[in-house]
Amino acid sequence: MKKRIIIVEDNISIREGFRAVLETIEKYEVMNLYSNVEEALEHLDQDLPDIVLMDIELPGMDGIAGTIRIKKLYPDCIVLIITVLEDSEKVFRSLCAGAGGYIVKNSNISEIVQNIDEALAGGAPMSLSIAKMVVQSFQQQQNSPLTERETEVLQSIAEGKSYSKIALDLYVSKETIRSHIKNIYRKLEVSSKADAIKVANSNKWVTGRAL
Amino acid sequence: MKKRIIIVEDNISIREGFRAVLETIEKYEVMNLYSNVEEALEHLDQDLPDIVLMDIELPGMDGIAGTIRIKKLYPDCIVLIITVLEDSEKVFRSLCAGAGGYIVKNSNISEIVQNIDEALAGGAPMSLSIAKMVVQSFQQQQNSPLTERETEVLQSIAEGKSYSKIALDLYVSKETIRSHIKNIYRKLEVSSKADAIKVANSNKWVTGRAL
DNA sequence: ACAAAATCCCCCAAAATGGGTGATTGATTC
DNA sequence: GAATCAATCACCCATTTTGGGGGATTTTGT
Numbered sequence A, B: 001m002k003k004r005i006i007i008v009e010d011n012i013s014i015r016e017g018f019r020a021v022l023e024t025i026e027k028y029e030v031m032n033l034y035s036n037v038e039e040a041l042e043h044l045d046q047d048l049p050d051i052v053l054m055d056i057e058l059p060g061m062d063g064i065a066g067t068i069r070i071k072k073l074y075p076d077c078i079v080l081i082i083t084v085l086e087d088s089e090k091v092f093r094s095l096c097a098g099a100g101g102y103i104v105k106n107s108n109i110s111e112i113v114q115n116i117d118e119a120l121a122g123g124a125p126m127s128l129s130i131a132k133m134v135v136q137s138f139q140q141q142q143n144s145p146l147t148e149r150e151t152e153v154l155q156s157i158a159e160g161k162s163y164s165k166i167a168l169d170l171y172v173s174k175e176t177i178r179s180h181i182k183n184i185y186r187k188l189e190v191s192s193k194a195d196a197i198k199v200a201n202s203n204k205w206v207t208g209r210a211l
Numbered sequence C: 001a002c003a004a005a006a007t008c009c010c011c012c013a014a015a016a017t018g019g020g021t022g023a024t025t026g027a028t029t030c
Numbered sequence D: 001g002a003a004t005c006a007a008t009c010a011c012c013c014a015t016t017t018t019g020g021g022g023g024a025t026t027t028t029g030t
Helices: A012-023 A037-042 A063-073 A088-096 A109-120 A128-136 A148-158 A163-170 A174-188 A193-202 B012-023 B037-042 B063-073 B088-096 B109-120 B128-136 B148-158 B163-170 B174-188 B193-202
Strands: A003-008 A028-034 A051-055 A078-083 A101-104 B003-008 B028-034 B051-055 B078-083 B101-104
Touching (some): A003 A012, A003 A037, A003 A109, A012 A028, A028 A037, A037 A063, A051 A063, A063 A078, A078 A109, A088 A128, A148 A174, A148 A193, A163 A174, A174 A193, B003 B012, B003 B109, B012 B109, B028 B037, B037 B063, B051 B063, B051 B109, B063 B078, B078 B088, B078 B109, B088 B128, B148 B163, B148 B174, B163 B174, B174 B193
Parallel strands (some): A003 A028, A003 A051, A051 A078, A078 A101, B003 B028, B051 B078, B078 B101
16 A cells, blocks of 8 residues: 655745655655645645645745644644754644654655655654754753742742642742742733743743643 | 763662773763762762763662752753663653753763763764654643643643633633633543643643643 | 534632732841 | 842732533534
């Protein structure tokens, strides 16, 4: 059974380049090429791809939104992101969106085939540099204006705990927690839980994931 | 200037094995070996290591807690995790704790040296398989009992938003949000924001990170 | 046509929140 | 020694939020 592949990429030379490469491989069948996500979505029910090669930067809906849509309609379909620019945040977001891996734009035939086969086998193909990027997105939470205690309190806020619950967990009075929060709000120049979480999160002053 | 290294590893053969390897390298100086984190912490101010090779599984305080302590005291000190077992959750947690990379237990000399040098140069050495593990921890949020809309609402709750704010953001009435939340609580068998977040988070039914 | 999902409404009481203005202790720094 | 900061706690006040209980209607997918 041939593996059905579609390519979503607005740059025609890259698009045709991939097509040319993939058509030399017996086990692949390139169903269609698209220059935007919208068109690709319309034909998904005919193409029924096993693999989607998707660019991130696209006119209209971008590759990340496209990945979300496709995975929603066909959860078993594997979306591989075609990329040159290794933007940490975009890489991270596309993985969260359900991307199955990465293919570097200037790969040679054997690398491309290897990546696709790896994805089909359940792996998560990507270059080491991309993997590092993701990993590093968990670190570098430096330069926080918040004290240790304040960070701890804000972290608890982010976990949805009430002041009373936080007070219990940290073995202090509820008033103490209120004090810390007032200081947090002053330092972050916000005046609500949601805003504090947003600011702290975007600056990576909290871990972001409840552990 | 020689790079100061300490090793924290309870298995004596692995510990001595690494020492033997590292001592053959001119630019490294193995300051001390420890079989637990507590001992290592006591001598940190004398050892002043540039690199700590740390096992995860340790008697007493584990390598993750140890990493957090060390990074708190000496943020510039690089902690490399020595590992065989590639447990997705432990890997993830140790990276969050500030680990700078991974060294596989049965590496050969050149791999070890390469990893350490890479870490010193600011990289994040790790095997591709470990990187994949981290990446995959962002996916597979399947089998949620929550509907799309409910997930969206719960996600907003996790971002610290009030019912009113969520209602505004989703262009619906506050009462609608209340309805969704009642259903969420019923499905997850909880009766508070914090518990709902905890349950959804541990099952990866929400993304965990605000994007 | 049926079920599920999404939307909206009201009532109620308890809890949580945000802002203000304080105070005390201990550690560190100048 | 003075000054600063971190962490702790207190009380007042008004407003908002929350959770639980009743419902109801409309849209959507199968």
